[in-house]
Amino acid sequence: MTTHQTSLNASFVSLVGAGPGDPDLLTVKGYRVIQSADVVVFDRLVSKEILALAKPDAEMIYVGKKVDYHCVPQDQINQILVEQAQLGRKVVRLKGGDSFIFGRGGEELETLAEHGIRFEVVPGITAAAGATAYAGIPLTHRDHAQSVQFITGHVQKGGGEIEWASLAQSNNTLVFYMGLKQSGRITDKLITHGLDENTPCAIIENGTRKEQRVFQGPLNTLPAMAADAESPALIVVGSVTQLHNKLKWF
Numbered sequence: 560m561t562t563h564q565t566s567l568n569a570s571f572v573s574l575v576g577a578g579p580g581d582p583d584l585l586t587v588k589g590y591r592v593i594q595s596a597d598v599v600v601f602d603r604l605v606s607k608e609i610l611a612l613a614k615p616d617a618e619m620i621y622v623g624k625k626v627d628y629h630c631v632p633q634d635q636i637n638q639i640l641v642e643q644a645q646l647g648r649k650v651v652r653l654k655g656g657d658s659f660i661f662g663r664g665g666e667e668l669e670t671l672a673e674h675g676i677r678f679e680v681v682p683g684i685t686a687a688a689g690a691t692a693y694a695g696i697p698l699t700h701r702d703h704a705q706s707v708q709f710i711t712g713h714v715q716k717g718g719g720e721i722e723w724a725s726l727a728q729s730n731n732t733l734v735f736y737m738g739l740k741q742s743g744r745i746t747d748k749l750i751t752h753g754l755d756e757n758t759p760c761a762i763i764e765n766g767t768r769k770e771q772r773v774f775q776g777p778l779n780t781l782p783a784m785a786a787d788a789e790s791p792a793l794i795v796v797g798s799v800t801q802l803h804n805k806l807k808w809f
């Protein structure tokens with residue numbers, strides 16, 4: 560493999576996306592980088608099979624978070640990365656899905672950049688791509704959707720309001736991350752802004768994992784579906800979700 564580390568004391572961090580759940584969805588590059596890490600700083604949604612790829616003597620640091628409950632505050636995670644890199648260790652920062660999609664990867668890299676620590680980014684398959692693929696739901700389809708948007712259901716740090724009117728278009732697929740608890744609000748906002756209450760929807764729980772479950776129903780039943788679903792789950796809104804019936808394979 561190629562490595563960017565030139566000497567033992569060269570600070571270096573690889574920011575690696577582990578994919579959505581099925582360990583086989585890790586990239587070949589991610590696989591190699593994890594195998595050569597001295598320390599792996601990882602989140603809750605990373606599969607144990609992927610963690611097991613690390614060297615037996617690699618230090619494993621868990622900094623997992625849940626929505627509404629941050630085990631380790633973000634500042635402290637940033638600090639751990641800086642400290643470990645400055646020790647001259649080869650650090651892998653391992654996150655679920657892709658680090659740049661609702662993963663705070665950008666924030667962590669900004670801290671590293673401020674400390675002059677070099678880094679690389681190894682992309683991962685984000686939940687929206689992985690879970691819909693395993694559910695047989697194409698995110699776009701010429702007969703159904705010409706665009707797709709990824710939205711966080713979690714209330715944001717800056718408090719910025721979502722542009723609901725631009726989301727509520729019938730030829731658009733919407734994928735909400737962290738949306739289960741907000742499903743009532745999402746449903747109300749979309750209907751208020753003109754989306755038909757019968758628009759087909761799906762919830763994909765534990766996408767790409769053996770336990771994967773797919774719930775389907777019209778938009779006006781979304782809160783009821785969400786009440787039966789467990790985290791991690793994605794809410795998918797749009798007529799592409801009907802294709803699950805024809806294309807489900809997993």
Ligand code: SAH
Nearest residue numbers: 656657662685686736737765766791792793
């Ligand atoms: N960076 C990650 C997303 C982190 S936010 C990525 O790119 O996928 C966490 C949210 O991702 C969860 O609340 C859920 O909405 C979604 N998610 C992650 N893994 C998932 C899975 N296996 N199935 C369904 N949703 C998942």
